[in-house]
Amino acid sequence: MEKKVALKDVAQHIGVSAALVSYVLNGKEKEARVGAEMAKRIKKAAAELNYQPNLIAKSLKMGKTKTIGLIVADISNPFFSTIARIIEDEAKKHGYVVIFGSSDESADKQLDLIDVFSTRLVDAFIIAPAAGTEEQIQNIINRGVPVVLMDRFFPNLKVDCVHINNLNASGKAVKQLIKNGRKKIGMLAYDTTQSHMQDRKQGYKAALKEKNIRFKKEWLIEASYQHLEKDVADKIKPLLKPLQIDALFFATNSLAVAGLKEINKLGIKVPDDLAIISFDESDAFDFFYSPVTYVSQSLADIGKEAIKLVINRLHSKSKKNTNVIVEAKLIVRESCGSL
């Protein structure tokens, strides 16, 4: 177990000051006007001694950790892990590393994570915020730490965010169902105040209205994030047995996976008995006997834009906050009854 070699070790090794070594190893030889000969010697010595800088010390000195704190609902959810991967790659390009945490859509857990990450001086946060946490976000901002919200946001919070236009996307999906002749369209959503969910429900209702279909409140069923399976099973049955609707729109892929299992159990045929559209992708959608139509949001874009916003914040102290809307498109396949 060889002992760590520090900056001063390489300095001593060739009898110069630590300052010089620091300059050279940080590519500041020009500004510091270090001799070319010297620079070469220093680099050589650093390599020979296998010097590895101590980023913790550097962070303490600089007040910057080159670390981004990522908070999502659940990193094991492919929606978030896919975004996480993009964020990891994009962050790396800028020399940042990411530490992550899962809030389980709980405001308390999210607060814990924010505290833990703050304590470790992350340079910025990227958060898919849990419901009712605008104050937490505002506090981060007040501390002067950049935050970017993704997937969900808070309308009256001045903060950078990136998301799709859920109202439109949802409307587009519902209108597709209507275009395919469906008139009794149900929706399975999450029971939360978060913007993305509100907008999706809103888009659903607006589309019905636009097409002169009167919304029935039994059509909209809601599950809690914490008891997904049970809630879906309990609430979907009254709607399907007997069949009160001719189409069902799922607000997320997790809802769709749970819902389709129930639909299978009940022996309902898609799309003949029931047309289906979901939000987001899933391997399951490709293998369902009637390939599932879905609203595709580019997770790559979300991740990239999130980092772009973070980096901008970090590099310029502009006050204005930006709101990036990424594209969403409807991938039409058999399940919605078009074919």
Add this chain to the structure above:
Amino acid sequence: MEKKVALKDVAQHIGVSAALVSYVLNGKEKEARVGAEMAKRIKKAAAELNYQPNLIAKSLKMGKTKTIGLIVADISNPFFSTIARIIEDEAKKHGYVVIFGSSDESADKQLDLIDVFSTRLVDAFIIAPAAGTEEQIQNIINRGVPVVLMDRFFPNLKVDCVHINNLNASGKAVKQLIKNGRKKIGMLAYDTTQSHMQDRKQGYKAALKEKNIRFKKEWLIEASYQHLEKDVADKIKPLLKPLQIDALFFATNSLAVAGLKEINKLGIKVPDDLAIISFDESDAFDFFYSPVTYVSQSLADIGKEAIKLVINRLHSKSKKNTNVIVEAKLIVRESCGSL
């Protein structure tokens, strides 16, 4: 943007030394014999000033960051993100935070990640190592930093690791196919030297041999991780058109998802024409028209055991290394032709 309050600020606030505050806030009032009265005042002041310790400074002083570096092939792969979530939760229980990176099964990328994480002084690594990286792992060990390998390992490396018995699990799957009357059993695996893959192939061959079926080398096809889709498409067709086998065993869920798409394209009926078993789970398996039989490894156990090993290493300086084998069981469903 209120300025950060430091230890000495709360010390000054009540006119005591920083040392006292440090003792109290770290629960060392007993050892340091701080007066009960004083302790109370200090805690009150810290709360009033909303003091948040600076973990970076603490880390520098202590030489410990309470951070674990997690390196997997790809965090967006549900196999790894599920494990990551468990690791996150278990690590948190011990006061650790995790930073993650994806190697894409590339030794170079893995080395980069190890360097970056080392530089940030992670206290330990949990790695699903890329092929041919025993030297990288050995180097970490030589530096005295705890490492736990998971999913794959290196037989002649003295290091803690956690994984299933791939040889057995693979054999069990293949024998199930044989029991169901299949005699020409193919396998789709990754083309890599990693232990898990070698063992799975080995288990497949051993099972054939044990049941007196002569292995034909055309039956074993291999795809590269980097060109999964293309390789699977290219190599699976000769085996299936015309049909040379009556069963196909997939070495991972990603291979299965890619393979089943080809099987669908070719119009082959599962399990009548071709029985199927895969490793690991997938939402897709539940929705395939013939629910897919699979080898289930407990990702929760893998994650928990990994952290347990890490924590043990961190707390005791025992030399012995442990090898944890977690359970794997075959979940038999329609696709393997049993029902």
Add this chain to the structure above:
DNA sequence: ATGAAAGCGCTAACAC
């Protein structure tokens, strides 16, 4: 029972 001070490894302003 409390305070003073050194020092973790690094950077950068300043001196020469």
Add this chain to the structure above:
DNA sequence: GTGTTAGCGCTTTCAT
């Protein structure tokens, strides 16, 4: 061109 020095925020030994 290069060296000296102070200090980032914290812990801990030692003195009192």
